[in-house]
Each structure stands twice: as structure tokens, then as C-alpha cells.
Amino acid sequence: MNLPLDWRAGSGSGVLAVRDLHLSRHGRDVLQDIHLTAHPGRVLALIGPNGAGKSSLLGVLAGALAPNRGEVSLDGRPLALWPSPALARRRAMLSQNVQLDFAFRVEEVVMLGRTPNGRRHLQAQDARVIEQALQLAQAAHLRGRNYLQLSGGEQQRVQLARVLAQVWEQDEGPAWLLLDEPEAGLDIAHQHDMLRQMRALSRRGYGVIVVLHDLNLAARYADEVALLAQGRLLRAGTPEYALDPQALSKIYALGLERIDAGQGRWMLLPS
Amino acid sequence: MNSVGAVLPAARARMGHGVVLAGLCAALLIIATLAMGCGAMPIRAEDVLGALLRWIGAHPAQGDDAIVLSLRLPRVLMAALAGAGLACSGAVMQGMFRNPLVEPGLIGVSAGSALGAISVIVLGGAASVGWLGSFGVTAAAFAGGLLTTALVYMLGRRRADIATLLLAGVAINAIAMAGIGVLTYMASERQLRDLSLWTLGSLGGTDWRRLLAAAPWIVLSLAWLPLHARALNALLLGEREAGLLGYRTRPLQRRLIALTALATGAAVASCGVIGFVGLLVPHAIRLAWGPDHRLLLPASALGGAILLIGADTVARTMVAPAELPIGILTALLGGPFFLWLLLRARDGGVRA
Numbered sequence A: 001m002n003l004p005l006d007w008r009a010g011s012g013s014g015v016l017a018v019r020d021l022h023l024s025r026h027g028r029d030v031l032q033d034i035h036l037t038a039h040p041g042r043v044l045a046l047i048g049p050n051g052a053g054k055s056s057l058l059g060v061l062a063g064a065l066a067p068n069r070g071e072v073s074l075d076g077r078p079l080a081l082w083p084s085p086a087l088a089r090r091r092a093m094l095s096q097n098v099q100l101d102f103a104f105r106v107e108e109v110v111m112l113g114r115t116p117n118g119r120r121h122l123q124a125q126d127a128r129v130i131e132q133a134l135q136l137a138q139a140a141h142l143r144g145r146n147y148l149q150l151s152g153g154e155q156q157r158v159q160l161a162r163v164l165a166q167v168w169e170q171d172e173g174p175a176w177l178l179l180d181e182p183e184a185g186l187d188i189a190h191q192h193d194m195l196r197q198m199r200a201l202s203r204r205g206y207g208v209i210v211v212l213h214d215l216n217l218a219a220r221y222a223d224e225v226a227l228l229a230q231g232r233l234l235r236a237g238t239p240e241y242a243l244d245p246q247a248l249s250k251i252y253a254l255g256l257e258r259i260d261a262g263q264g265r266w267m268l269l270p271s
Numbered sequence B: 001m002n003s004v005g006a007v008l009p010a011a012r013a014r015m016g017h018g019v020v021l022a023g024l025c026a027a028l029l030i031i032a033t034l035a036m037g038c039g040a041m042p043i044r045a046e047d048v049l050g051a052l053l054r055w056i057g058a059h060p061a062q063g064d065d066a067i068v069l070s071l072r073l074p075r076v077l078m079a080a081l082a083g084a085g086l087a088c089s090g091a092v093m094q095g096m097f098r099n100p101l102v103e104p105g106l107i108g109v110s111a112g113s114a115l116g117a118i119s120v121i122v123l124g125g126a127a128s129v130g131w132l133g134s135f136g137v138t139a140a141a142f143a144g145g146l147l148t149t150a151l152v153y154m155l156g157r158r159r160a161d162i163a164t165l166l167l168a169g170v171a172i173n174a175i176a177m178a179g180i181g182v183l184t185y186m187a188s189e190r191q192l193r194d195l196s197l198w199t200l201g202s203l204g205g206t207d208w209r210r211l212l213a214a215a216p217w218i219v220l221s222l223a224w225l226p227l228h229a230r231a232l233n234a235l236l237l238g239e240r241e242a243g244l245l246g247y248r249t250r251p252l253q254r255r256l257i258a259l260t261a262l263a264t265g266a267a268v269a270s271c272g273v274i275g276f277v278g279l280l281v282p283h284a285i286r287l288a289w290g291p292d293h294r295l296l297l298p299a300s301a302l303g304g305a306i307l308l309i310g311a312d313t314v315a316r317t318m319v320a321p322a323e324l325p326i327g328i329l330t331a332l333l334g335g336p337f338f339l340w341l342l343l344r345a346r347d348g349g350v351r352a
Helices: A053-061 A084-088 A108-110 A123-136 A152-166 A188-203 A215-221 A245-252 B019-039 B045-056 B065-096 B109-128 B130-158 B162-186 B189-200 B208-235 B239-246 B249-271 B277-289 B293-317 B328-348
Strands: A014-023 A028-038 A043-047 A069-076 A091-093 A178-179 A205-210 A226-230 A234-236 A256-262 A263-270
Touching: A014 A053, A014 A084, A014 B109, A028 A069, A043 A053, A043 A069, A043 A215, A053 A091, A053 A205, A053 B239, A069 A123, A084 A091, A091 A152, A108 A123, A123 A152, A152 A178, A152 A188, A178 A188, A188 A205, A188 A215, A188 A256, A215 A263, A215 B162, A215 B189, A226 A245, A226 B130, A234 A245, A245 A256, B019 B045, B045 B065, B065 B208, B065 B249, B065 B277, B065 B293, B109 B130, B109 B162, B109 B189, B109 B249, B130 B162, B130 B208, B162 B189, B208 B239, B208 B249, B208 B293, B239 B249, B277 B328, B293 B328
Parallel strands: A043 A205, A043 A226, A091 A178, A178 A205
Antiparallel strands: A014 A028, A014 A069, A226 A234, A256 A263
């Protein structure tokens, strides 16, 4: 599919790009013909109906899934050529439902995120990063608690802190945060706070790619939106362009319209 | 997945890893000294230490030194190594399977090792006697253990819930026991006596030769496994997450499987099947000091050594001059504990 907006920009430092991506799993085409270039310093939201391939695309971008065809590159260098620990210091991913069944303390869970940095830094540095990451994820007050005794939303925030701690320093180039439905299980205040923080992080040089189900969160916080359906990238561009009510109504099979919310803001609501 | 860990207390002792390990080392030395004093001929602790010092210093032996040095020392060392190997393997398997209920005995790895070892003894005939034979038996036990762990791991990867793993363990145990049963029919009168002890576990008849045939493998595994502590911590989040943290999980898992099979196989080849050590010890350590493998692995090794030295001392003194198979003792301790864990997991409202 031809994209009205050409995202195939040059391969500057920090750029995360996929070219001609095809992925099939269990004999089913999950992703087809995807071209996408993402730049650090911006928030890109991946949206689309269930089964559109959003999580798979995120997995491919992270290097956790190997595509059947096509190539993912960071800094213009294919992910397959990156040494795993070096790649782990440049991109972190928050998966859906991370299952951890052992009674770690909250700060020990965040410490797991420091693994790829382990031998390069002093323990004092790790402790500082863990503290800051916990604060940013609004989980600092959970320090010392048994992870298994936290609520789902609290666990989610601790996992977010772990992911942040993994790429905290950014001293080897712009780092990527790939988040798969990070707002799941969070209350509305924490949802907005989390996306605000992601936006703030992107302004500090991080590249953020986030799978969202809430179209209005995407409209409000994303710099760019990519709309996927049935494994294909339908639209990519500004929220105004990508979140087109007509296109959305068609792929979600639900009438959606744009409502003016004042101050230049708008919302998508079922009509 | 079950989450047995949920029963752990929110607060637990905050102690430096060094302090914990030093304390366990001290406890191990004390219990080893006391254990060498126990037996048909009681020997005072200072005489045990004296015998050891004279031996190390190559001074002439006195009094009961021979009992300590040629009978009790190899046996205590064997118990320590087997306990350490089994407990450390248990801790590693639990991390690798992300399941706190997995244990070499329960999922059939010990039975697989025993089948390997017994095959060589019965079918190998004269080849299984002597130095070379001891290594052959150990190698066969290792191969049996490796095969079983790999098999269970492949089953567990598809559906990693505890029910599948334990049922696979039941099946594998049954198959191995059937194999052992067939071999029992083929065995000679003399081999038969060895075999019966094997399935229940015993350290009876341990001498320096048997110890030295097993020691290198267990020591290698015990020295190497703790280097994977951080990787195991990452694996607790899942294979994919460990990969995202920069680990190459396939080679890592293969190495862990080989090392646990090596320790378990060597322990089984020399002492038979001793169950539940790999379950009891890591659980006790996690309860006290948390699941961080950097402490868990060495502490489990030390705790396993302490447990097995203690259990073996009871086994050889309680019904003296006869001996209880040590596997019966560990099962008496571990069986109820395992049931308790299962019940707690179910009451916690989680799938078990």
C-alpha cells in the first residue's frame, strides 16, 4: 500500500525502521508489506482492532520476533547484526502481562532491568537509576513491598519502571521504549500521567512506540499514529490524518465521529 | 502458572549475601564435624578435628583416626556434594521452568539418571567394576538425566503449567521405573542388592573411590551454575523478556540443562535417587532471603549439603547396626512439605 506520507526517511542515528516486512506465524500472515520509519524524540502510537498485528509489529521492532521477510534496523544497522546486550541498552520493551511468580521485592524487579548494564556501572549508579525510574513510573511508594502482593495496576507500573531502568542512561545513542498497552489495568489518572511521562521522555530524546486501544489517548499524546488492520499498515501520519473517522469506522465496523472538545482538541466517539 | 511464591511474607530479613553465606558455611562445618563423630563408635568433636589436622599435615595417625578418615570423611563429603548438587540443580530448574514446584526427583530426572546408571551396571557386567566402571556409571547417569531434562523441558515449553510438568514427571518416572524393573529381572543376585538401595537412595558403602568418581562433575557444576545467577533472574520474567534484556536464551537454557543433569546424574550415580532435596532447600532459602539467584544458588548448595549430612547421619545411626535408606528420610520430610505447597497454591486462588 502506498503511504500518502513517506516515512522512509534517511537512516540517521537513532532511527528505527522496518522495510518490506512480512511475518507469518502458525501458517497465518500476521504482518504484510509494512514500511515504517520511526524517529527518536517522538511518540508513535500503533492502533487498530484486535488481531491487527500491533503487538507482533512491536515484537518485530524490538527484535524479539524474526520477520519472514524484510528487515528492521536501528541506526541503519539491521537488528540481527546487533550484539544482544548492546541492543538491550538501546531499546526496552514492556510486554503485555509479564508473568513473574517469584516473591521479589519491588526494587529487585526494577533491578532486573539493569541486567544489560550490570558490569559497566557502580552499584550506587544502579540504585540511583532504580529510584528515579520508580518515581517516574509513580511506583516509588511501593519500594520494599512483595511484588506478588501488588495489584495488577501496581505491578504494571513496577514493570514500567523496570523497562525505564533498562535504557535509563542513553549514553550510547537515543534509546527506544516499546510499550504494549501500557495503560492496561491503570486507572484514568495513572493512564494520563503515564502517557504524559512518555511524552516528556520523548522530549528528552527517547523514541517511544506505544500500542494503544484508547483512540483518544492516542489523539491526545501521540506525535504520530500508525493505523493497522489485518496485518497491514493503512495510514500513518499525524493524529489528525491517521485517526480519520471514516477510515476508523470502516475498520472497527463501528460508526465513529470526531467531536470538538474545545481548545483545538477533539475526541472520537461512537455515533 | 501457579504462584506458590505468593505465600511468602511481605517482609523478610534484610541481610547481606556475604553474611548469609558465611553463616551457612559455619553451620556446614559444624554439622560435618559432629556427623563424623556419630556412629557405632562415637568420637568426640576435638578428636575428629585432630584426625583431620593430622591428615592434612601428613602426621602419623592416632587412635580412631582410621574410622574418621577412611569411613566417615568420604561419606560426609559425599553427602555434602550430593546434597549441594541436588539442591542447586533444584533451584536452577525452578528458575528455568519458572515454577517453584519443579525438582529433579519429581519431574523424573533422577529416575532417568538411575535408569542410565543401572543399565550400565546390569548390562555392562564386568565393565562396570573398578575405576573406569565408576566413571562409566556416572556417564550413563548423566546421559539419562540429560535426556529426561531435555524431554521434560520440551514438554514444558509448549504448555508450561505445573500440571503438565508434574504429569509428565509421573509418566517419565513410571517409564524409568519400568525399565529399572526389567533390568532387575536380568540382574544377578549380587547386583540386585545394589539396585534395591539405588531406587531408595543410600550413602552406604561410600568410599574414596566412589566419592572421587562423582566429585569432579558435581564440583564443576556447582562452580559454573552460580555464574548464571543474573541470567536466571532474568529468565524468571520469561524467555522473551530475558531475550529483550540481552540474553541469548537458547544456548543459555541448553547450558543450564546440561549442568543440572551433570550434577543430578553424578549424585544419583553415587547415592541413588534421593528425592525432595531440590524442593525443600531452595524453598527454605527463598522463604528466608528471597528469590535472587545470586544468593539462592550458593545458599541452596550449602543448605543441601547441610540437609543431606544431617539426614545421612540419622539414616545410619537410628536403626544401627542396620541403615535406613536416606531417600525414605528425605521423602518423609519432603512429601508433606510438597503437599502443603500444593494446598497453599490452590487456596491462593491461582491455577496450580
